[in-house]
Amino acid sequence: MIASGRMDLWSDWPDQPENTQRLVGQFLRLRHNELGSPRRFLEAARKLRHDQNSPYQVPDEIPDNAVTCVIARHGQHPLELAQRLLEEAETKYLQGRRPLPVAGPGKYSFGWHGESTVELPITVHGATVAPVVLDTAGKVDDVKVSPAELKALANHLAQVSGTSPWQSGIIEELFDKLRDVDDLPVTELLLRAGGIRLLNAPTGVGKSVLTRLLAVHLARQGVPVAIVVGTIHDALSAAEQIADEEDTARRLTASIEHDLAVLGTPARCVALVSPRRLDEKATQAAERGEWDRFDQLGYGCVLPALTVDGPPPAAPDEPCTSLRALPEPDQEETSPDKKGRQAKADADQRYACPMLSACGRHRGFHNAAAADIIVTNHHNLIHGTVPIPVRVDGIDHSRMPVLEFLMRRCPVLIIDEIDLLQSNMFDAGARQLVLAASGGRQELPLAQLDTQRTMLMPAEDREVFPALSRTRFLADQFLNYVLEQDLWLEADLDRPGSGWHVPGANDRMLLQALFGVEDAIDGIAPEIYEQFNALFPDTREVNGGTPPRKMRKVATLLRAVVSNDTGQDRIREVTHSLHRTLARRVRDKDLRRAVVNALLVRTWLGALHQSLTRLTFAVSSPGTELPAARVLADKLGNFVQHATIPYGPLGYLLFGFRVDKVSDPYPQGKLSVQAIAGDPHTTIAQLGGTVALATAGVQRIVLGLSATAFFPGAAREHIKAEVTYAMTDAAPGAFTTRAGKALDEEFQAIHIGGRSESQKPDAIRELGKTLWDQHLDRHLRKLAETAPDRELCMLVGNSYKHAALLGAGIASHVGDPSWVAVVVPKDHRSSAVALPSGVVRVTVEDLEALPREYPNVKVCIAPLSLVARGLNILVPGDQRSALASVWVCVRPPTQLTDSAEMFASVNSHALNIGIPGPDPAAVLNEQRQAAFSRLYHILASDPRFSRLSRVLKAEAVAGMLVDLIQLAGRARRGGTPVELYLVDGAFHDAKFGSDLPGLLRFYYDNLTPASQRALSRIYGSTLVSWLDFAGIDHTSEDDNR
Structure with missing residues (x-):
C-alpha cells in the first residue's frame, strides 16, 4: 500500500506524526516506480530470502511462490531502520543526479547522430554554470480569506488605477451565492494543506477574478502562489495547445504584474513556460512590433557561430546539455587500445554548454525561483522539466520536474479547469514508441539498446537481456506476420493503419464463439473468464486457472507459437492446427478464420505486453544508465509526474498497439506501442497531500476551480474529492x-x-x-x-x-x-x-x-x-x-476502445470501491479486482454505442x-x-436504449441519494433543465430538501 503511494486508503494516515509523513514522502520520491506494482513488489519481497544481507528473512520450508510476508531479523526500531536506509538511498539518488560537467575548450559533437561539431574557444576555460537557487518554502497549514478583504483589494486596485471597481461587484455576487459542503453561505474561504480543495462555479461568474485577487492578496501576505491555467481550445494539435496555454499564462501574468505595480507592492509575478517556445514567441513579438515583449522572450545562442562541421544548432533544439567531447588527435594516437566500458562511457558523457547561464534561454527559471506569483499551464505542470542545474536547499540537482519546482517554491497552488487537467493527464500518460519497422533504415530504440547494453556490467545485463531479446523477437515477428497477412488487426487488409489495438479487444467475439456466451452486455461469470484467460500464456501465468478439457490443445498451441524454443517460424503450422482443432466447435469457415486470427493476435500481443512490462522495469533501474534505456523508460512508464502514484488500481501499464503499413513497392511498415501509466484521479485528489510530500517534503494547499469538477460517472473529468465550495446556478430558466x-x-x-x-x-x-x-x-x-x-x-x-x-x-x-x-x-x-x-x-x-x-x-x-x-x-x-x-x-x-478512454473508465470505476480504513491493503486489493472486472467488461463489449451495456452508456x-x-x-x-x-x-432514438432521455433516467436513478443532492446543490437550474428534458420528476426531491 505504501509502495503504491495509496496513503489515502489508510484511515489513520492523517493522524500520523509529521516526521512519519515526511519519511513516507521521501520513500515515495526515492523508490523505483516498479515497486508500485503489486506484482513486482511481491517479486522483490520474495527475492529477499536470497539476499544474505537483507534485514528480512523467509522460513526455508516456504517455497518462493507461497511467500506472502517476511520476518524481520534486523532487531531495530522499524522507523529508525527506515530512516537509515532512506539516507543511504538518498545518497545514491543524488549521486545519479549530479549536475553535468561544464564543457571546456575543444571540440564537441551534438545532434541525434553526433553529426555536428562545435569548437569552444580557450576563453571558456574554467567556466561554471550558476544553478537556479531554490529554497523549499515552509508549510502553510491553512489560509483564511474573507470576501471583504478581496473586495477591499479590488476597490483599492480600481482606485489607484483610475478604473471602474467592477471586480468588487463580481466578488460580492460570487460570495453571495457560494455555499459550503453543508449548503451554508460562505463567509470566508478556508483552504487547508493536504489533498485538494474544490471550488465549482458556473462559467462566467468570476472564477478568474477570484484567482487573480486571491493570488495578489496572498503574495502581499508573503505567501508565494502558483497559478496553473488550462488550454482554451481543446481540439488543437498538441503543439497548438501548448502555445495557447502559454499565451493564456502570459496574459494572466501581465494582468497580475499590472495589479502589483499599481499597488506599489514589491512582489513579482512571472510566467513559467517551456524554453523550447521562447524563440517562436520572440519572433512573433518582433513581427508585431512588440519590442518590450521581444526583450523579455529573446535570447542568443553563440554555438551556431562556433560550429565547424555539420548543421548548426537551431531553436528549439539547442544542445544546452548534450555536448559530447571529441577525442583530440594526439589522444587517439597515444591511446589506441583504450576500449571497453570506460571508452564507451567517455563517449556517452554529456557536457553542459559553458554559456548556459549567460545566453538568457533559461532565465525564466531563475526569475521564477525568486517570484511571489508563478503562472504556468497544464502541459508544463504535467510534462515540464527544469533542464538546468537547480540548487535545492543547498544541494545541487542536474534537473527537476516543474511539478516539484512549484511544490517547493509555493505553499499555495491555484489550478484552473482542474477537471480538464485530470482529463489531459490520461492522454499525457499515453506515450508512443516505435517497436519494429520494416523497409528503410531506421534506428529504433530496441535495436539501440541491444547495441548499447554491451556497456552494462553482467549483473545489470542479465536483467535487461532476457526481456529485451524476447521483446525484439515478438515485436519484429508480429510485424512480419501482419505485413505478410498471416495476422491482421483490422478486417480491411488494405487499410494503411490499424488504429490502437488493446490485447483482448476481440474477447467478446472469442467468448461467444468458443464458450457460447451469447450476450456479453451484462457481464460474464468470473469462472468463465478464468477459463478463457487460461488459454493465453500471459494471463495464465498471472491469474492461474486451467482451460476446459476440450480447449487444452488450443492453449498448448498458443503457448508454443510464442515460445521460440525451436528457433523456427511456426505461425502457419499453428494456424493450420488451430483450424483443425476448432473445426467442430466453430463450423463457419469465415468465423473460424476470424477466431483463429483473434486467438493468435491476443496471444502474441499479450506476450508482447508482458515482455514490454518486464523490459520497462529492467531499463528503468538505477544501474541502467544508457541513452536508449532513457528513451524507453521515458516512453514506457517512468513518468516523473506520476512517480508518487505510478499505477492505478490495475497495478500495471496498459499497452495499445498499432501497425502502419504500405504495400508499394513491397510490404513494409512499423509497429508502435502506446503505454498508459499513472493514476490521474488519485494524483489530482492528493496533489496537496501525498504528491506534495513526495515532491517537496511538506503538504501544500491546492485549490482547484472548474464549472464541472463534480460529475459522478464522468470517467475522465470527475474529481475524486469533495467539493469544498459551490456556487449554484439557481436562476430559473438560465x-x-x-x-x-x-x-x-x-x-x-x-x-x-x-x-x-x-x-x-x-x-x-x-x-x-x-x-x-x-x-x-x-x-x-x-x-x-x-x-x-x-x-x-x-x-x-x-x-x-x-x-x-x-x-x-x-x-x-x-x-x-x-x-x-x-x-x-x-x-x-x-x-x-x-x-x-x-x-x-x-x-x-x-x-x-x-x-x-x-x-x-x-x-x-x-x-x-x-x-x-x-x-x-x-x-x-x-x-x-x-x-x-x-x-x-x-x-x-x-471512444471506449481508445486506450486512454479505457484506462479512465477502469480507473474511475475501481476507485469507487471501498473507503479508507484500518486495512488499506485489503481495500487496494478490492479496487484491483474491480479494475480487472471493468477491464474485462469493456473488452467483452461491442464497441458500437448502441450495443454497449447501459452502465457503459451512462458513463459515456x-x-x-x-x-x-x-x-x-x-x-x-x-x-x-x-x-x-x-x-x-x-x-x-430509443430503439436500442440509446436515447439521451432514457440514458439520463438510468444515470440519475443509479446515483446515490448523496450524489443526487450534491448535483442539485452544485448545478441547480442546469440540472433541473436536464431532468425536465429526461422527464424525471424532481419536485418531490426538492420538497424533501
Whole structure:
C-alpha cells in the first residue's frame, strides 16, 4: 500500500506524526516506480530470502511462490531502520543526479547522430554554470480569506488605477451565492494543506477574478502562489495547445504584474513556460512590433557561430546539455587500445554548454525561483522539466520536474479547469514508441539498446537481456506476420493503419464463439473468464486457472507459437492446427478464420505486453544508465509526474498497439506501442497531500476551480474529492435543454450518430438545410425582435469536416451566405468540402472577435471540442455573451476502445470501491479486482454505442454532459440565459436504449441519494433543465430538501 503511494486508503494516515509523513514522502520520491506494482513488489519481497544481507528473512520450508510476508531479523526500531536506509538511498539518488560537467575548450559533437561539431574557444576555460537557487518554502497549514478583504483589494486596485471597481461587484455576487459542503453561505474561504480543495462555479461568474485577487492578496501576505491555467481550445494539435496555454499564462501574468505595480507592492509575478517556445514567441513579438515583449522572450545562442562541421544548432533544439567531447588527435594516437566500458562511457558523457547561464534561454527559471506569483499551464505542470542545474536547499540537482519546482517554491497552488487537467493527464500518460519497422533504415530504440547494453556490467545485463531479446523477437515477428497477412488487426487488409489495438479487444467475439456466451452486455461469470484467460500464456501465468478439457490443445498451441524454443517460424503450422482443432466447435469457415486470427493476435500481443512490462522495469533501474534505456523508460512508464502514484488500481501499464503499413513497392511498415501509466484521479485528489510530500517534503494547499469538477460517472473529468465550495446556478430558466430535431421528408428525425462514415457527409449536409428551414430561420427572426445584440447561434459537430458540411448545407438555403461563419483549421489545409462563396471562414483565434469583425454573421459552426471550454464571444463593448443558443448537430462519439478512454473508465470505476480504513491493503486489493472486472467488461463489449451495456452508456453520457455543460457555458457570460438544442436524431432514438432521455433516467436513478443532492446543490437550474428534458420528476426531491 505504501509502495503504491495509496496513503489515502489508510484511515489513520492523517493522524500520523509529521516526521512519519515526511519519511513516507521521501520513500515515495526515492523508490523505483516498479515497486508500485503489486506484482513486482511481491517479486522483490520474495527475492529477499536470497539476499544474505537483507534485514528480512523467509522460513526455508516456504517455497518462493507461497511467500506472502517476511520476518524481520534486523532487531531495530522499524522507523529508525527506515530512516537509515532512506539516507543511504538518498545518497545514491543524488549521486545519479549530479549536475553535468561544464564543457571546456575543444571540440564537441551534438545532434541525434553526433553529426555536428562545435569548437569552444580557450576563453571558456574554467567556466561554471550558476544553478537556479531554490529554497523549499515552509508549510502553510491553512489560509483564511474573507470576501471583504478581496473586495477591499479590488476597490483599492480600481482606485489607484483610475478604473471602474467592477471586480468588487463580481466578488460580492460570487460570495453571495457560494455555499459550503453543508449548503451554508460562505463567509470566508478556508483552504487547508493536504489533498485538494474544490471550488465549482458556473462559467462566467468570476472564477478568474477570484484567482487573480486571491493570488495578489496572498503574495502581499508573503505567501508565494502558483497559478496553473488550462488550454482554451481543446481540439488543437498538441503543439497548438501548448502555445495557447502559454499565451493564456502570459496574459494572466501581465494582468497580475499590472495589479502589483499599481499597488506599489514589491512582489513579482512571472510566467513559467517551456524554453523550447521562447524563440517562436520572440519572433512573433518582433513581427508585431512588440519590442518590450521581444526583450523579455529573446535570447542568443553563440554555438551556431562556433560550429565547424555539420548543421548548426537551431531553436528549439539547442544542445544546452548534450555536448559530447571529441577525442583530440594526439589522444587517439597515444591511446589506441583504450576500449571497453570506460571508452564507451567517455563517449556517452554529456557536457553542459559553458554559456548556459549567460545566453538568457533559461532565465525564466531563475526569475521564477525568486517570484511571489508563478503562472504556468497544464502541459508544463504535467510534462515540464527544469533542464538546468537547480540548487535545492543547498544541494545541487542536474534537473527537476516543474511539478516539484512549484511544490517547493509555493505553499499555495491555484489550478484552473482542474477537471480538464485530470482529463489531459490520461492522454499525457499515453506515450508512443516505435517497436519494429520494416523497409528503410531506421534506428529504433530496441535495436539501440541491444547495441548499447554491451556497456552494462553482467549483473545489470542479465536483467535487461532476457526481456529485451524476447521483446525484439515478438515485436519484429508480429510485424512480419501482419505485413505478410498471416495476422491482421483490422478486417480491411488494405487499410494503411490499424488504429490502437488493446490485447483482448476481440474477447467478446472469442467468448461467444468458443464458450457460447451469447450476450456479453451484462457481464460474464468470473469462472468463465478464468477459463478463457487460461488459454493465453500471459494471463495464465498471472491469474492461474486451467482451460476446459476440450480447449487444452488450443492453449498448448498458443503457448508454443510464442515460445521460440525451436528457433523456427511456426505461425502457419499453428494456424493450420488451430483450424483443425476448432473445426467442430466453430463450423463457419469465415468465423473460424476470424477466431483463429483473434486467438493468435491476443496471444502474441499479450506476450508482447508482458515482455514490454518486464523490459520497462529492467531499463528503468538505477544501474541502467544508457541513452536508449532513457528513451524507453521515458516512453514506457517512468513518468516523473506520476512517480508518487505510478499505477492505478490495475497495478500495471496498459499497452495499445498499432501497425502502419504500405504495400508499394513491397510490404513494409512499423509497429508502435502506446503505454498508459499513472493514476490521474488519485494524483489530482492528493496533489496537496501525498504528491506534495513526495515532491517537496511538506503538504501544500491546492485549490482547484472548474464549472464541472463534480460529475459522478464522468470517467475522465470527475474529481475524486469533495467539493469544498459551490456556487449554484439557481436562476430559473438560465439553462434550457430542447430537442431541436430536424425531420426528413418522411417526418423522421435525421440521424447522424450511428451511420457509417460514408453515409454521414450527405446526411450532415441535408441536416444543415433542414435545420435552417425548420428551426434556425424562425429562431433568429425572434432573436432579432427580442435581443438584436445576441442574434447569434453556435452550431457544433465533431470535426472540421462536420462544420464545413453543416455550413455548406445552411448557406445553400439562407438569403445571404455571409450570415454563416465556419471555423477552419489554422494551417489552411485544403478541405474536401467546398464552401459556397460568401461564407465567412474563421480560425479559432478569430471567434472571440466575431461579433465585432463580422457583425453580419448569425450562425457560427465549429467542432465541439474546439469551443467547449474557455471561449468568450461577447457583445461588443459589453461583458454579456453574444451567443443566444447552442445547437449540437452530431452526437459526440464514444471512444471506449481508445486506450486512454479505457484506462479512465477502469480507473474511475475501481476507485469507487471501498473507503479508507484500518486495512488499506485489503481495500487496494478490492479496487484491483474491480479494475480487472471493468477491464474485462469493456473488452467483452461491442464497441458500437448502441450495443454497449447501459452502465457503459451512462458513463459515456456523463462525460458527454460535462462537454455540453461547458459548451453551453459559452453563452452564459454575464449571466445571460442559454438554450441548448440537441439536433441529431441519435439523441432521441430509443430503439436500442440509446436515447439521451432514457440514458439520463438510468444515470440519475443509479446515483446515490448523496450524489443526487450534491448535483442539485452544485448545478441547480442546469440540472433541473436536464431532468425536465429526461422527464424525471424532481419536485418531490426538492420538497424533501
